[in-house]
Amino acid sequence: MIFSGLSAFPLTPLTEGDIDEARFVQLIERLSDAGVDSIGVLGSTGSYAYLSRSERKRIAQLSVQSAGDIPVIVGIGALRTRDVLELAQDAQMAGAQGVLLAPVSYQKLTDEEVFSLYETVSRSLSVPLCVYDNPATTHFEFSDELHGRIAQLPNVASIKIPGVPSNIDAATVRIKQLRSMLPEHVTIGVSGDAYGACGLNAGCESWYSVIAGLFPHIALAITQASQAGETAKAMQLSDRLAPLWALFLKYGSLRVIATAAEIRDLVSTPCLPHPVKTLDSTIRQRLSKILDELEIA
Template sequence: MTYPDGLSAFPITPTNEDGSIDLGALRELVLPLVEARVDSIGLLGSTGTYMYLSREERRRATEAAVAISGGVPIIAGIGALRTDDSVRLAQDARAAGASAGLLAPVSYTPLTDEEVFEHFSTVARESGLPICIYDNPGTTHFTFSPELLGRLSRIEGIVAVKSPAPGAAEIRAHHFALKTVVRNGCSLGYSGDWDSAEGLIAGASSWYSVIGGLFPITCLAIVRAAQRNDAGEARRLNAHLEPIWSLFKEFSSLRVVYTIAELNRAIHAKPPRPILPLSPPARAKVETALAGLPADLLR
């Protein structure tokens, strides 16, 4: 497959009071991404609270998103504690029409490199779904070494790596180090919105973006500027979003993006318990930040 490099926009997965997915609200979030023609939709990532959803809920969300995707590729989260569960989730995603799966080494017992290698190899082999490696040590407490990523990139069906963006000063060296070990053609991209523009400028193929799930046009403009080697424009647009990046760092991107979805898109959803919505003072900070941004950025 040709992996969909560029902007991968990650929406939240709104749920009803009983925890079931609010498919109507999900469609309201996905349709603007389709209309903006993002390069892919990152469904059921950490922003999409995949680990809080059942297999059936994930399947329903993927089917609903694919049905309105208009050909925009869907990259669906397939992480689970057990390898056999991840295989089944990947098979479900493939059957629903997802283009690729986003696989993290979810664990309770800390995993060894060899266990992660076998986990990813098995899911790729038994599901037939192209796999993007999801390196997110902040949630999984597992950090991929460059050597392990190099080994995994040579497994048939593993096509991309999503890395957490290091600081802006380190990102160029980080990207170069990965390029030297992964197979030629393996897509390398970054998450961690506040430093991802620098990752694109350094040569990364993709930005896996939380705020892209709500402001796809602005985020696409950053990506397109970096793709045409206009680093100044990419940095200028990214700097305008600094109030959002500061909130992400202070309160976590997940909590903040739920609040922005309500304030900016009238999506009245709460994060899955035990995660709580932002407190009134924190919510007021989000409102103030949004009010201070140029209106043309909020799209």
């Protein structure tokens, strides 16, 4: 199933404002070689909101061409339903095996407007869709009831939730509560990397991961430990990364992971779409030290 296991979300590296295609392909091949379960391009880590339709179409094409046997999920979020439909068509024509849709807005959306978006888009698809619940960027909060309504639509196959309580018992209750609103075939995936291990241990079928998009082996070890029932080991591996999670929380996972990519020379510098920038020299040095101490490469 495409929406289960570890889904790695890579950067879309830029150079002088254009897509750095060579470096992007290297990132995709890195994930394919590691054996992640799926690759999610053009998510928030992929800077989808800053790219034109033609750039996003090219990223979808490069991803599918470079991923080998690993299924590719392509983000299709945009301000207008018309644009979402066009992006969905581009992704499907490129060979994407799934799409990811957040209710992007400038005007705050109502529940009915969000339902209408998913109803329109899901009926136009030939591939499964993951609902992207990310209130930090969309400023829209899904209720469990709305998730349940959307999950009944054709082609809806997963929900990417923004995190779970850090207490495993509370997290388990939360996942059971949401699952009770969903059809059996719709999976729940946790995001927010600090919550990945706890979410998997609490019953999420997938982890939609930022760190996996750059350092897949670390995330794979956590995922595989949880899947094997080694829940304590999964938490220990995650807790070891606490210094990284703290930086994610303070500066945003995109800035931190992009800076890490620059430090490890996996992308050129600068690699983000302006006005967004990577971390300044003081924090960069701190991050570099953390990566070295954790032996992350």
